[in-house]
Structure formats: C-alpha cells, structure tokens
Amino acid sequence: MLKHKESLIVKFILHSIPCILFPFLLTGCATVAPRSAIPAYSINGVIYYPLVSLCDLRGVDIKYDTLIRTAYLNKDSKYVNLRAGDTLVLVNDSIMHLNSPVDIYRGTIVVPKQFKEQIFDILFPQAISAHHRQSRGKINLRKVVIDSGHGGNDPGAIGKNGLREKDVNLDIARRLSDLLRAEGVHTVLTRSSDRFIPLSARVNIANKSGADLFISIHSNANRSRSLSGFEVYYVAPSISDSKRAYMTARSASLSLKDAVFASNSQDLQAIIWDMIYTNSRAESIGLAHSLCRVMDSSIDANILGVKGARFQVLKGVRTPGILIEVGFVSNLNEEKLLRSSAYRQKLAEGILEGIRGYSQDMNLVEVSAR
Numbered sequence: 245m246l247k248h249k250e251s252l253i254v255k256f257i258l259h260s261i262p263c264i265l266f267p268f269l270l271t272g273c274a275t276v277a278p279r280s281a282i283p284a285y286s287i288n289g290v291i292y293y294p295l296v297s298l299c300d301l302r303g304v305d306i307k308y309d310t311l312i313r314t315a316y317l318n319k320d321s322k323y324v325n326l327r328a329g330d331t332l333v334l335v336n337d338s339i340m341h342l343n344s345p346v347d348i349y350r351g352t353i354v355v356p357k358q359f360k361e362q363i364f365d366i367l368f369p370q371a372i373s374a375h376h377r378q379s380r381g382k383i384n385l386r387k388v389v390i391d392s393g394h395g396g397n398d399p400g401a402i403g404k405n406g407l408r409e410k411d412v413n414l415d416i417a418r419r420l421s422d423l424l425r426a427e428g429v430h431t432v433l434t435r436s437s438d439r440f441i442p443l444s445a446r447v448n449i450a451n452k453s454g455a456d457l458f459i460s461i462h463s464n465a466n467r468s469r470s471l472s473g474f475e476v477y478y479v480a481p482s483i484s485d486s487k488r489a490y491m492t493a494r495s496a497s498l499s500l501k502d503a504v505f506a507s508n509s510q511d512l513q514a515i516i517w518d519m520i521y522t523n524s525r526a527e528s529i530g531l532a533h534s535l536c537r538v539m540d541s542s543i544d545a546n547i548l549g550v551k552g553a554r555f556q557v558l559k560g561v562r563t564p565g566i567l568i569e570v571g572f573v574s575n576l577n578e579e580k581l582l583r584s585s586a587y588r589q590k591l592a593e594g595i596l597e598g599i600r601g602y603s604q605d606m607n608l609v610e611v612s613a614r
C-alpha cells in the first residue's frame with residue numbers, strides 16, 4: 245500500500261500512461277565542475293547544482309513529488325514551483341524561462357546555474373546554517389529499521405588491538421535505537437544480540453516492517469592503517485531500478501486504493517515500483533548528505549563523504565536506506581576511539597541529528613508490501 249499518495253498515483257497513471265511507458269531521459273554526460281560550497285556538475289556543457297543542497301544552505305523549505313517530478317520551494321511567503329524536464333519555472337505566480345531544463349542527476353533534482361543566479365539567489369538571499377535547522381524540531385518518522393552489521397560467528401573486521409566490528413556495530417545500533425525511541429520513533433533491530441543474521445533475512449525484516457528508513461551500521465577496515473574516516477553509502481546508480489521493480493512486482497503485492505486495474509497488471513505495478521525505487525535512492529542520498537554535514541562538526545574525524553555502492557542489503561530494501569561506515573578499526577587511533585563508550589554515544593547522537601534534518605526536509609513515500 246502506498247499511504248497518503250494512492251489517489252495521486254491512480255490519477256497520475258490514468259492520465260500519464262503513455263509518458264510512463266516511454267519515459268524520456270534528461271541527463272546526458274556529466275562531469276564534476278570545480279569545487280564550490282555545494283556540489284556542482286557539468287551536464288552537456290551546462291553547470292547544475294543539487295536543489296536540495298541550495299535549499300539547505302538558504303533555509304528554504306522544499307517538497308518534492310517524485311510521481312510528477314515537481315519540486316515546491318517556499319520561504320517567507322515566496323515560492324517557486326519547477327519540474328524536471330521543463331524550462332518554465334513558476335515564481336510567485338509569474339512564469340520565468342530558463343535556457344536549460346531542470347534535470348535529474350544521480351537520483352536527485354538539479355537546477356542550471358542560470359536558475360541559481362537569476363532566480364534562487366535573488367529570491368532567497370540570506371543563508372541559514374544547516375546545523376541550526378537540523379538541531380531543532382521533531383523527527384517526522386514513524387519507524388526506522390537499524391541493521392547492525394555482522395554478528396555471531398561473523399566478527400567482521402578486527403582491529404590490531406582486538407576490537408571486533410560486530411561489537412561496535414551492535415553497541416551503536418542499540419544507542420541509536422534508544423535515542424530514536426526517546427523521540428517517539430519506533431525502531432526495529434535486525435539483531436539485538438551477538439548472533440549471525442543472513443543478509444537475505446535482514447532485507448526481509450526491513451521490507452516486512454513497514455518502516456520509513458533502513459540504517460545499516462558498519463565499521464571499516466583497510467590494509468593501509470593510515471586510512472580513517474566516516475562515510476555513508478547509498479545504492480549505486482548502476483543498480484537498475486527497472487530490474488528491481490520487475491522482480492518486486494512478481495514477488496510482492498502492491499495495493500492501490502480504487503485501482504483494481506493496477507492490481508491485475510504486473511507491468512503497471514512494476515512501473516510504480518520503479519518510481520518507488522528511484523525516489524528511495526534520491527531520499528537515501530539526501531539522508532547520507534544530512535549525516536555527513538552533522539558529523540563534520542560533531543566528531544573529530546575525516547568525513548569521507550557520500551558514495552554509491554552495490555551492497556546486497558541496500559539493493560534489497562524497498563525504503564530509503566543507507567550503510568554507514570562509522571570509522572576504521574584498522575586505524576589505531578580510530579580503533580581506540582571506537583572502543584570508547586563516549587565516542588560511540590557521540591556517533592549515535594550524530595546519526596540521530598542527521599536523521600532529524602533529513603526527516604524535516606524530505607517528503608517520504610511510505611511503502612508497505614505483503
């Protein structure tokens with residue numbers, strides 16, 4: 245069941261089946277542009293910026309409807325509506341034209357430099373600290389699945405002084421669970437003790453839980469003991485959403501209110517699952533960036549950033565999900581830090597604040613399959 249959006253989905257499908265069955269691809273070849281305060285990409289010779297990053301820096305509220313690929317920006321009674329693929333932007337009831345269309349890149353909506361300089365910077369000039377927004381307000385989530393990597397006869401990475409990854413992961417997972425529950429968020433632990441849980445079982449727990457998020461906690465290791473730092477992974481863009489969608493449509497029921505035709509059509513269900521997976525990747529990227537921003541100011545460690553990966557648990561879960569590498573047990577300094585209860589608590593608190601910031605910014609699509 246798709247909660248809150250089932251009517252919109254049905255209406256969208258009825259009016260837009262030709263567009264859904266033959267989607268246009270916007271993004272051409274892209275390269276990373278010179279570094280600035282926010283990420284920038286060169287797409288077909290045009291500089292683009294992630295819209296979420298722009299809004300985060302300026303304290304602009306953003307809601308994104310993945311079904312109609314439209315973003316709604318609002319701050320101080322000023323608003324902007326824009327849609328992926330369009331060169332027309334609605335600014336306070338006035339239509340403005342762009343030379344290049346709004347686009348989708350790496351699962352998130354991006355806007356051309358012209359939009360940033362001629363519309364966004366003028367309309368929303370005052371920057372607000374991202375951490376100020378993240379540190380306040382309620383966590384707008386019902387349930388989170390917390391996956392503690394390894395366990396039982398699988399210790400994971402082991403540090404030079406004997407610190408076992410499975411122990412670090414479980415302790416941080418429990419601490420994060422306690423913090424979330426104190427905020428009124430229900431949590432599900434894939435393991436709450438030192439036991440081995442197969443990857444397939446972890447995925448099943450997540451998919452059957454009806455949770456809003458999947459958080460997998462791990463500790464890193466490398467032959468080079470000089471490597472250290474905190475990093476977050478999301479499911480790689482190389483993983484085909486369409487293939488995952490068709491596999492899911494064959495194995496899971498998808499109930500849409502007043503949409504009997506959809507329940508009898510595997511192809512249409514696969515289209516909807518494709519949208520869900522695309523949305524989940526975009527939200528996973530937003531969550532990953534939120535965590536890294538918080539950790540950059542709350543822990544004394546290298547922030548290695550956000551990366552795509554083909555991890556099995558991320559490929560299998562149907563909700564937004566990330567895998568966190570909290571540090572390197574192979575690095576002597578980080579092994580010492582990760583052995584500390586105080587540092588583990590600081591990591592759990594940082595993850596909590598990253599989740600808080602994400603939950604306030606993203607419009608979640610809640611998915612439940614049976």
